[in-house]
Amino acid sequence: xxxxxxxxxxLLAALMVAxxxxxxxxxxxxxxxxxxxxxxxxxxxxxxxxCVGFIVAINTGSPLMGFIGxxxxxxxxxxxxxxxxxxxxxxxxxxxxALTLFGLGLSALLGQKYVGLTPxxxxxxxxxxxxxIPFFGRALFSHDIMVYLxxxxxxxxxxxxxxxxxxxxxxxVGENHDAAHALGYHVKRVRVLAIMFGGACAGLGGxxxxxxxxxxxxxxxxxxxxxxxxxLVVFASWRPWRAMAGAYLFGGIVVLQLNLxxxxxxxxxxxxxxxxxxxxxxxxxxxxxxxxxGSLNAPGSLNRxxxxxx
Amino acid sequence: xxxxxxxxxxxxxWRIANPFLAVALTMLAGGxxxxxxxxxxxxxxxxxxxxxxxxxxxxSYSRPQLLIKSAPLILIAVGLAIGFKxxxxxxxxxxxxxxxxxxxxxxxxxxxxxxxxYIFPLMVLAGAFGGFLWAMIPAILKTRxxxxxxxxxxxLVYVAxxxxxxxxxxLMRNPDIPGFPGSRDLRRYEAAHNAELFAGSGVxxxxxxxxxxxxxxxxxxxxxxxxxxxxxxGQAPRxxxxxxxxxxxxxxxxxxxxxxxxxxxxxxxxxxxxxxxRIEFASGYGFTxxxxxxxxxxxxxxxxxxxxxxxxxxIGGELSQMMLQxxxxxxxxxxxxxxxxxxxxxxxxxxxxRLTRGVRT
Numbered sequence: 258x259x260x261x262x263x264x265x266x267x268l269l270a271a272l273m274v275a276x277x278x279x280x281x282x283x284x285x286x287x288x289x290x291x292x293x294x295x296x297x298x299x300x301x302x303x304x305x306x307x308c309v310g311f312i313v314a315i316n317t318g319s320p321l322m323g324f325i326g327x328x329x330x331x332x333x334x335x336x337x338x339x340x341x342x343x344x345x346x347x348x349x350x351x352x353x354x355a356l357t358l359f360g361l362g363l364s365a366l367l368g369q370k371y372v373g374l375t376p377x378x379x380x381x382x383x384x385x386x387x388x389x390i391p392f393f394g395r396a397l398f399s400h401d402i403m404v405y406l407x408x409x410x411x412x413x414x415x416x417x418x419x420x421x422x423x424x425x426x427x428x429x430v431g432e433n434h435d436a437a438h439a440l441g442y443h444v445k446r447v448r449v450l451a452i453m454f455g456g457a458c459a460g461l462g463g464x465x466x467x468x469x470x471x472x473x474x475x476x477x478x479x480x481x482x483x484x485x486x487x488x489l490v491v492f493a494s495w496r497p498w499r500a501m502a503g504a505y506l507f508g509g510i511v512v513l514q515l516n517l518x519x520x521x522x523x524x525x526x527x528x529x530x531x532x533x534x535x536x537x538x539x540x541x542x543x544x545x546x547x548x549x550x551g552s553l554n555a556p557g558s559l560n561r562x563x564x565x566x567x
Numbered sequence: 568x569x570x571x572x573x574x575x576x577x578x579x580x581w582r583i584a585n586p587f588l589a590v591a592l593t594m595l596a597g598g599x600x601x602x603x604x605x606x607x608x609x610x611x612x613x614x615x616x617x618x619x620x621x622x623x624x625x626x627s628y629s630r631p632q633l634l635i636k637s638a639p640l641i642l643i644a645v646g647l648a649i650g651f652k653x654x655x656x657x658x659x660x661x662x663x664x665x666x667x668x669x670x671x672x673x674x675x676x677x678x679x680x681x682x683x684x685y686i687f688p689l690m691v692l693a694g695a696f697g698g699f700l701w702a703m704i705p706a707i708l709k710t711r712x713x714x715x716x717x718x719x720x721x722x723l724v725y726v727a728x729x730x731x732x733x734x735x736x737x738l739m740r741n742p743d744i745p746g747f748p749g750s751r752d753l754r755r756y757e758a759a760h761n762a763e764l765f766a767g768s769g770v771x772x773x774x775x776x777x778x779x780x781x782x783x784x785x786x787x788x789x790x791x792x793x794x795x796x797x798x799x800x801g802q803a804p805r806x807x808x809x810x811x812x813x814x815x816x817x818x819x820x821x822x823x824x825x826x827x828x829x830x831x832x833x834x835x836x837x838x839x840x841x842x843x844x845r846i847e848f849a850s851g852y853g854f855t856x857x858x859x860x861x862x863x864x865x866x867x868x869x870x871x872x873x874x875x876x877x878x879x880x881x882i883g884g885e886l887s888q889m890m891l892q893x894x895x896x897x898x899x900x901x902x903x904x905x906x907x908x909x910x911x912x913x914x915x916x917x918x919x920x921r922l923t924r925g926v927r928t
Contacts, residue, residue, distance in 0.1 A: 297717065337907070340911075341907070341910055341911055345910075345911050345913075345914040346571070346914055346917065346918065347910040347911065347913060347914065348910070350656055350717065351861060351906075351910055352910055354658060354857060354906075355903060355906040355907050355910060358854060358857075358858070358899070358902065358903040358906065359900065359903030359904065359906070359907060360903075361899060361903075362896050362897075362898075362899025362900035362901075362902070362903050363896075363900050363903070365894070365895075365896030365899060366894055366896040366897055366899075366900055369894050369896065476896070480725065481721075481722065481724075481725045484718060484721050484722060485722070487718060488718050488722070491715065491718070525733055525736075525737060527729045527730070527732045527733035527736070528729070528733060530729055531725065531726045531729040531730070534722045534723070534725045534726050535726060537718075537722055538708075538714075538718075538719055538722055538723070541708075541714050541715065541718060541719065542708055542712045542714050545712055545713045545714045545715070546711070546712035546713055546714070564571070564573060
């Protein structure tokens with residue numbers, strides 16, 4: 258199927274690839290915020306993941322090791338945030354910003370010698386006859402394993418939050434930490450675990466950029482995707498499947514915009530490439546105003562510090 | 568066991584002492600980082616913090632640079648601090664800085680090559696207006712539609728960077744040098760040049776503006792009703808609302824002031840030290856100013872010292888890049904660490920560390 262010079266199957270395939278890093282970061286942050294913590298350091302953790310994942314993959318020759326390293330890198334940075342906000346009771350907004358500034362600097366320092374290298378290729382997952390199906394085979398069933406794992410992760414988070422005891426405790430901590438504390442749940446322990454999960458997810462998202470989507474390492478290569486992921490969590494009203502829908506919608510915009518650039522539309526490239534940011538803002542406005550506002554359901558204790566004063 | 572006990576009142580001593588302690592810890596941790604990079608840590612720290620001012624070889628070049636680098640940081644941070652006090656988070660000062668520069672440069676390029684005393688003042692007004700306008704986007708979205716100002720102001724930085732690139736490549740490009748991006752050099756257009764007021768001092772109009780902003784902000788926070796409202800809204804939002812402080816008005820004022828000052832900083836930079844509208848014009852002042860605001864304890868006088876210190880790290884960073892081949896990113900890490908240490912140390916301001924034997928009752 259073609260529209261003009263744009264092949265729809267290829268477009269859909271590219272959309273899934275573009276959406277994956279945003280979705281990974283967003284689903285991690287969603288869990289963090291469900292536990293009542295606002296971590297604005299997504300961008301910093303993502304770029305650390307992109308950098309560490311790239312370095313590990315180059316040195317071991319294995320993309321899998323790269324992704325593991327990226328998850329650990331993002332998690333390490335998130336532990337710094339956990340230490341500050343949970344143990345030392347610092348302001349979450351300021352600490353998140355510090356995390357982003359620090360992560361951008363540290364990754365640039367670590368990745369210095371890796372600029373211009375090519376990472377080991379991540380193979381496409383062999384889905385046998387599925388990828389032979391006309392149209393859908395190309396669009397949906399010809400991706401690397403991370404695309405599918407990300408979707409599985411969304412399902413797992415949804416199931417965890419909705420149907421498990423652990424998920425219920427996490428939501429209780431996020432909705433009303435005083436009540437959760439009174440019931441005997443360990444508010445801080447739950448939050449630290451959630452923050453670590455968020456860090457690992459952001460790290461994976463970053464590595465997806467540097468190992469598969471781009472694939473290269475450059476300073477500041479996340480170009481605001483971490484912030485877009487934060488906006489996506491609001492857009493999704495803290496619901497996992499909506500986050501996925503949002504990420505795919507967003508991936509579609511990015512890909513369409515790139516296709517228009519390639520097709521040589523008469524609009525200068527700079528204006529086309531600002532569209533993802535503008536659309537994110539427009540969506541934020543839409544979702545947080547008017548009738549939609551009632552369905553926002555932000556966690557009750559979001560961005561409020563918890564200190565048990567016996 | 569160890570636990571934290573909340574102080575009845577924040578400790579005044581630690582509030583003042585923590586920034587100094589944070590700087591000392593950053594030097595220590597930075598030294599370790601430099602050692603790990605295989606550089607002499609003592610030499611590196613010396614090069615960053617002392618040589619720009621005291622060295623005989625670089626001093627004459629870098630001393631005026633100190634004011635040139637610090638002025639925009641101070642100008643922006645003073646505005647941000649007012650908002651931060653009221654819990655209004657403008658973290659998109661970098662974008663407002665860019666748009667202010669574009670507005671200022673736009674006026675200059677419109678008048679080129681006419682002479683005229685009125686051109687520079689018009690540029691100042693345009694720069695302030697540009698920054699103000701860009702900050703009004705998150706402000707109005709926040710007040711009208713309840714949209715989060717943190718995300719909107721930050722996302723607008725990326726939009727502003729794209730506009731900057733579009734201007735440097737398109738509308739504002741120097742028509743006399745075809746094929747190259749970048750506008751005319753405003754330093755060569757006398758009516759628009761933000762020149763040094765005293766040769767070799769580094770003092771340009773931006774430095775003067777920063778001083779005026781500090782004095783005004785200080786007077787406002789200490790003496791004016793508005794300053795009181797800002798502090799009240801930050802510390803006790805409910806009380807502020809009952810006391811008749813309009814949150815809408817406060818958002819508009821805080822974002823408006825900080826946007827205006829960031830726009831001014833951009834305008835003074837593009838017409839002076841920066842010289843022209845280029846793709847690489849933005850150098851992160853808007854983000855570093857966030858650190859300056861916190862390090863200065865959100866206090867205008869404190870911000871002057873914090874701004875000078877971080878201005879110093881910019882110059883020291885350039886020096887250490889030249890002399891020790893230290894990577895340019897290490898200064899960014901340095902600045903990030905500084906904010907981390909400061910935030911971490913601040914727990915002593917609000918909490919007291921307690922040690923007891925056995926289980927607490």
